[in-house]
Amino acid sequence: MEIGLLKLFPALLIILQALSTTHISILQLADAANSKLFREYIGANFKNVAFDEPFPSFLHQESAFKCQRSFEPWRDTVGNDPAFFKPSSVESWRANAVSSLTQIIKNYNLDGIDIDYEHFQSDPDTFAASVGGLIETLKTNKVISFASIAPYPEVQSYYLALWKSYGNLIDYVNFQFYAYDKGTTVSQFLDYFETQSSNYNGGKILTSFESNGNRGLSPENGFFTACDTLKNQQKLHGIFVWCADDSKNNGFQYERQSQELLAEKYYCGFLVKVLKMGFFWTSDPGPLLEGTVPVICQLPIYLGSGVDNPSDVSSIKNQNSNVKVALSLGGDVQGGYAYFSPSSVNSWVSNAVSTLTDIIQQYNLDGIDIDYEHFQTDPDTFTECIGQLISTLKRNGVISFASIAPFDDDQVQGHYQALWKKYGHLIDYVNFQFYAYDQGTTVSQFMSYFNTQSSNYNGGKVLVSFISDGSGGLAPDDGFFTACNRLKSRKQLHGIFVWSADDSKANGFRYEKQSQALLAIHH
Known part of the structure; x- marks a missing residue:
């Protein structure tokens, strides 16, 4: 040290x-x-x-x-x-x-x-x-x-x-x-x-x-x-x-x-494989003068090769007490979609609890991130599957937090808002994909979108987000941090997450550094 x-x-x-x-x-x-x-x-x-x-x-x-x-x-x-x-x-x-x-x-x-x-x-x-x-x-x-x-x-x-x-x-x-x-x-x-x-x-x-x-x-x-x-x-x-x-x-x-x-803190091994990097406020946000901003790394299960063995995660966490690591479920895969398509609620929950418990305990993880974006089932089935999964893992002491990652699409919102309505009390963070809005989003539009999603996920910690390559939403160079400062002054900036680490690596994680510095400042 x-x-x-x-x-x-x-x-x-x-x-x-x-x-x-x-x-x-x-x-x-x-x-x-x-x-x-x-x-x-x-x-x-x-x-x-x-x-x-x-x-x-x-x-x-x-x-x-x-x-x-x-x-x-x-x-x-x-x-x-x-x-x-x-x-x-x-x-x-x-x-x-x-x-x-x-x-x-x-x-x-x-x-x-x-x-x-x-x-x-x-x-x-x-x-x-x-x-x-x-x-x-x-x-x-x-x-x-x-x-x-x-x-x-x-x-x-x-x-x-x-x-x-x-x-x-x-x-x-x-x-x-x-x-x-x-x-x-x-x-x-x-x-x-x-x-x-x-x-x-x-x-x-x-x-x-x-x-x-x-x-x-x-x-x-x-x-x-x-x-x-x-x-x-x-x-x-x-x-x-x-x-x-x-x-x-x-x-x-x-x-x-x-x-x-x-x-600055960037973590060895799997970081470039991480889909989202979260800088989350907790009850004690750990301001810059006291320590580094709490960091949650989300590790997609289909990129398991990003971590060579369980000791890699344990080593990172042992050396960095402010780091938590989450397993990200869903998203997309190379060349195709990852569909949520359970045969039944009971069988899906049973298999998911068993499999995830083994992975989470083996790799010494802390939470899960729900990132399904494509569905071959109805919102109520999705709600019961995911809600019961989170509830069981928390009740068994397997995870300490859970997050969801919706974006502004009618089908996606229908599924996630149904989940939120019944199980929102178990969901710690809403990692809303604001970069899914059109490229060229203005600060004013971004603020309006944030207010809308805060209403949709009422009472939740809605995180802001940007995409590293600037291809969607409000880009860092076009006012993203201006919007963040406004939210911070209103005590509504609960955290920032970034897509994606691969693109961020190319610019030296410039905007992650700026995010970390902003979140570390008390107003």
Whole structure:
């Protein structure tokens, strides 16, 4: 597991916790407090809380936050003079630092410290013994839960000495990659990252950029390309940013982009075989600052080859607690239709319960998605077959949820609305295929369609949807997310699903990322 960190300097650091995942994070996310970092000045305001006062009330409002004191008063200068690390002795410095910081940390309800000394009038061994002893004492006394360091090339001898003796106590290495020359290329950046990963062997090295683009690899010149490469290699432990003042001027554009990148989750193996990818609100939607958006992958049974063995699903779910996997029944098959044509209700239900129970338990699945689109039976028979199936599987504890996937066709709607009328209380999501409407659908038309289907499936969680290739309905480039924002402001955006992963893969899952970011934001 890895951690995701988004950091804005200097002085007070707020860590936004996120759920553990395999290779992401809102940032990459994981232990030592499953977090992404956001830093603001003491004296600034956030949500009407002044940070020059103790702020436990703020933390109570935002349980995902943790705060860290940047330890070098104040980082680079005092007035116009450098702030030197200049202890009279290891013991006296350590004692004074422990006493002072303990008081500050408890007063401000902080969680960790960041070591950011850049000027020294001492040798590396004294620095290592002083700072290492400080971290050790604060952790032993349970004053802090984590510590980070912020080295750059010119100060390596001091920080490497600290790492050699106390690296086991340092949770993050916030390396200042922006200290390299302006015009750094992606290739050079990746080389620098490998060098520092070797220097701080075993450490969680964060990438970094400077908001004004004056040094290092800037966001506009390939920083996020480099991050994507590291993410694919499972080496992107987080991102930190210098500095909040410059970032504020551009509306924190790159911090948002960092957050979206680190929040992405796409799942191995069968994902390209998935027919729909759902981003579903639950009773706790898991907003971006707390974790990744809950994801439900729907696996069609006729594409069983997409999962090599049951352990593949179990592995994905064990590593990603927000993922649920559903079996999709029906749809179409290559070159033909999959008809719903039972010989009788009782025999169909009996066979379906037996077969699906075996598959669901073998593959450690969570739910089923009903996606029949072609019928050789009447609505009442369909209703009893599907309704009894869902009821039995839920009653037996085989599934925890069920969804349906209707679209605006008279025969289809007749069958699904009959099912909803009798068994709607057992159906958790209505994955309505809004992309089945005509290509060129407008935002206004889409909103009208949504209202109509919400009425048809009254009381249900109706999900919006789009088709990746833009061939039907309201396309992402033509206003889909505008419509989503309107629904979100009305608290009617219950989730988004996408057809299809094969097409989405070709554009790098661009719109899934945008969907995930939108659903993760609270209004």
